[in-house]
Amino acid sequence: MKFKSLYIKLLLSFLGVLFITEILILGLFISTAGRSFRHYIDKQSIAKLLILKEVAQEKIDKTPLIPLSQNNEIKKLLYTFSDLFNIKIWVTAPDKTILIKTFPTPIDIPVKKLKKHDVLKDGIKLYHLSRRHLKYYAQIPIEADRKIHTLHIYLHTGHEKKPEAIFLFGLLSIGIIIAILIVPLTKIITNRIKQLNQSSLEFADGNLSCRTDIKGHDEIAELGNSFNLMADKLEKMIQGNKELTTNISHELRSPLTRIRVSKELILDKLNPIGDKNIRRYLQNIDQDIDILDDLIDKILKLSKMDLQESPLSVEQLDFKLLLTDLEKKYELSLKQKNLILQKDINGVLILNTDKNIVTSILSNLIDNAIKYTKNSGTIQITAFKPEDAILTFKITNTYRKLDPRELENLFEPFYRIKNNKNPGSGLGLSIVKKQLKLCNGKIIAENSQTGLTFEVQFSNQKIPY
Incomplete structure (x- = not known):
């Protein structure tokens, strides 16, 4: 998808650079500060597990004759640790039978995540169950009744605030603020360019005093x-x-x-x-x-x-009456070359413009048609009111087909068609084009089936050239 507006391009470029910058900063933080934080938590967890193992083993060794499931001292110790650190603790026999449990709810350890673990000191196994939260499961071997029992620790802090999340939230907030500030900055740049562009167009349109x-x-x-x-x-x-x-x-x-x-x-x-x-x-x-x-x-x-x-002197003109008056003016010239003037005008066509300019335009075009039409030829004038304009009229005279370059150069000052022996200065059509520009009109030259056609359009709005 291509964007033509410079404002949209600049805004998207700024936002794209901002987004990539934030991603890189977040990645750098996670790989440095975030990793250090996890390492710090792991060290704390390992220390706690080792302390619990030593204290629990010491309590068991003091009363070796009391069965583990009936040892109130060890139960009191485990319940204390459970309440103090908000963890779940239970003890299982070698045959997986639960001997002690510090919580009433069922054991819900995700079995699928128990594949990878870290073997710590004294045979302690530590399983990290989540990257997003502080959640782990540990197995601590303890000896009782000359058998190896397992002390289970399950820690799940749920909504514990981690530095990565806090940093990400802060980074997003900064990004949103910068994005909001970018919008007026981009507007300032593009508005100044639009101002320069508008001045250039006014200058090109003929306002030489525009700055x-x-x-x-x-x-x-x-x-x-x-x-x-x-x-x-x-x-x-x-x-x-x-x-x-x-x-x-x-x-x-x-x-x-x-x-x-x-x-x-x-x-x-x-x-x-x-x-x-x-x-x-x-x-x-x-x-x-x-x-x-x-x-x-x-x-x-x-x-x-x-x-x-x-300056223009605007008045209401009847195109049909204006054309009739001009026809009388060129009656003798038409007879001298035995030319036929055909008119096809639909309805009453009214123009609000300068009469002298419209008369000059018609005179130039009719004079041009008479000059370049061979004896006994035909000149045809049609006029009508289209939906998107005030008035359109066409003047066609019998003449050879011109190539595209000749058609394009017809309105250039002093341009004359090759091998043309008719007298003239080559300025008539240039004047017509400039006069039409003053009246919000334009002229087009084209080849037709019967000869060379000049189409003139008058519009309510300014027509670009």
């Missing part, structure tokens, strides 16, 4: 400072380039105007029946002036959009 404010002196703060430094330099470079483009475009208008005036003066000086070649040359100059004037106008429009100098 991040990450406090501190660590690596993330240094990264934030580096981002701000980069943003400052990029803003200066971009603003400088845009201003330079705008200034150059404005300056070009003056010599063009002078050339146009000079051309008019030359025409006035020519005789009505003057040299036809001169008039033809002057006509070519006039066409070139128009092309340059249109190019400068588009460059200025791009610069203004980049500099965000033109």
